[in-house]
Amino acid sequence: MSWYTGDTTYDTLLAIGFAFAALIAFASTFGQSAYGRFGATKKGINLNPKLGWILMELPAPISFAYxxxxxxxxxxxxxxxFFGIWMCHYANRGFINPMLMRVHRGTKASFSLSVVLFGWVATxxxxxFSAWFISELAPFLTPDWLTDPRFVIGFAIYLIGFTLNVHSDAVLRSLRPKPNSASDNSEQPRYRIPYGGGYRLVSSPSYLGEMLSWLGFAIFTWSLAGVFIxxxxxxNLLPRALETHRWYQKKFDNYPSDRKSLVPFLL
Structure with a gap:
């Protein structure tokens, strides 16, 4: 089935990929992926959050590089x-951020192995999709592309999203004490209300940042590979952001009433 690039294998797998994305959207209506605040009570094999994140993201840089x-x-x-942008993104997403993660002392393993396995398919x-399109199937990616409005606009959106993501993760991380510090004990509350940065407007700015990053990527690569991710x-993240917002509202009586779930002033 050749309908997009002329590469039958690529186009067939891309169609399957979009079907997989639709499956994720359907499954998300029945509950959230079992990690973080939505994973501690789930049955099955669970991993340490740091290990779970690293394992789930690992196929992306390996597959892309190969x-x-x-x-x-x-x-x-x-x-x-684009190779450099990709590797910088996944150095942060797949290694730096998980390693800097502060896990509440006494927290049980909460990253479901099933999430890792499904994540391997997606990543x-x-x-x-992205690597083969960029290095084999996109002849328009010449130096002139760097002045094309699609690259300029897309890369600007990507940078905004990436910056928002990194800063929001840092805000969440700061809510917990550093490991082995004097205040690192199980009596400290596991969750607190985050403030500052994107949290002034929405409950899940890191999710918004991730969406903006991949929207920008889809535009500056001008590819359905970008649209896929x-x-x-x-x-995955839209239903999770809505549920996270409801979770905050139920858990904290003083949660800011003017804060939206994901999109400032709208949603």
Whole structure:
């Protein structure tokens, strides 16, 4: 089935990928993925949050690097630039942020193995779709592309999303004491209300930042590979953001009433 790039294998897998994104959206209407605040009470095999995050994200950089260097354009300027952006993104998402994560002392393993396994499908396909498109199937990614409005606008959106994501993660991290510090004990509350940055407006600014990042990526690569991961991200995080907002409102009587779930002033 060749309907997009002319590469039958790629186009067929991409169609399957969009069907997988639709499945995630459907499943999200029945409950949230079992990690974080929604994972502690779930049955089954659970992992330490740090290990769970790293394992789930690992296929993305591995898959991307492998397929990227198989492409005939992998030595060209723009593909190499996109390779660097990808690796920086996943260095933060898959390694730096999980390692800096502060897990509440006494917390049971709460990252479901099933989430890791489903994540492998999404991140593995994500790496393949993006890498093969960028280094093999997109002849328009020449140096002139860097002045194209689609690149400029998309990259600006990506940077806004990435910055919002990193800052929001830092705000959440600051709510818990550093490991082995004097205040690091099980008597400290596990959850607190975050303030500052994107939290002035929404309950889940890190989710909003992740969505903006992949929206920007889809635009500046001008690819359905980018649309795929944007669709997967929205399918997973939009319902989770709405449920997180309701969770905060139930848990904290003094939760800011003017704060929205995900989109400032709207949703």
């Amino acid at each position: 397929f990227f260097f198989q492409g005939q354009n992998h030595t060209e300027l723009v593909p190499l630039l 593995g396909l994500h790496g393949y 944007f669709a997967v991200t929205v399918a």
